[in-house]
């Protein structure tokens with residue numbers, strides 16, 4: 001287990017409760033009332049879609065899981081309105097990095113079997129395997145959506161990735177989304193289209209090779225490879241009439257934001273379903289960069305509002321505009337991860353932050369009773385409740401002060 005985050009410890013000591021025994025439940029309750037309109041809308045839509053799934057599931061006999069998920073949503077809605085003393089619903093979103101290995105496993109040994117056999121360090125496992133994934137989902141009956149991503153390792157490096165997707169769909173009724181760098185797509189095109197995967201987001205980074213090289217620091221030949229893989233996937237998707245949503249990601253900085261219309265045109269012309277435009281962030285997640293986009297930069301908000309107006313009328317295609325940062329976000333408390341998401345690592349440590357999974361340390365395992373109310377969750381909820389009593393208000397962690405998930409929406413989603 002990683003060391004606890006010093007900010008959490010400082011908060012705990014300030015409250016005079018090193019055991020976290022008297023957790024600020026009152027603070028959590030106030031935070032519940034602050035859930036954003038967008039989040040509530042997404043929950044409603046998700047609930048509606050899950051109700052339709054529930055009807056189908058009753059017919060197929062798998063109604064028990066679906067029913068408990070639906071009741072969890074109802075429970076959440078009722079509790080959000082009534083401001084209860086405790087969060088008595090489970091998380092809706094599961095985030096995991098399936099191809100990442102235990103931090104102690106040497107990088108040169110990554111080719112070892114995913115079940116961990118032969119581990120030189122006698123670690124219990126190097127990656128989550130299919131059996132342990134099933135165990136994981138058994139602990140999380142309320143999960144509606146699973147997001148697979150990677151940091152050092154693309155999710156498709158995991159040999160059982162698509163089997164996990166299918167398992168989650170069939171036995172938990174959960175939809176899956178995979179973030180990939182797209183380099184290995186050609187090996188999995190048919191398997192992806194046969195699987196129950198709902199959304200595939202490919203990080204193309206740019207809309208032309210030269211920009212790809214500049215933004216990623218990688219040879220621009222990789223851009224050509226990824227683009228070719230995407231084109232083949234889209235062609236095969238058309239042939240088999242798959243409903244898989246294929247989406248692109250690109251990085252926006254101060255030097256290329258004026259090219260956004262060209263990027264949108266490029267993505268539409270390619271035939272993908274959506275384009276995600278990510279604000280540029282430096283590698284060190286606690287640092288700021290002059291290349292990132294900020295609200296106070298001249299005409300920045302006006303520019304994006306104009307883009308929003310032009311492209312909101314496009315049909316069948318979504319553009320997710322970059323989230324603009326502020327130079328000082330030390331009082332920003334907009335992230336909602338601690339209210340709806342659980343992230344796990346390969347050892348099933350749980351984290352309330354989906355971006356930097358165990359940045360804040362871990363206080364528990366997925367099998368712990370009521371892990372969703374553990375001290376880590378309580379601390380982050382206290383951080384992100386804008387109505388927290390100032391006497392107990394923890395400081396916003398440095399990483400959250402430069403995280404786009406902690407910014408207010410600037411028309412971030414545009415539906416056609």
Ligand code: SF4
Pocket residue numbers: 335336337352353354355356380399400403404405406
């Ligand atoms: S703001 Fe970002 S870094 Fe902070 S908890 Fe939310 S997702 Fe994690």
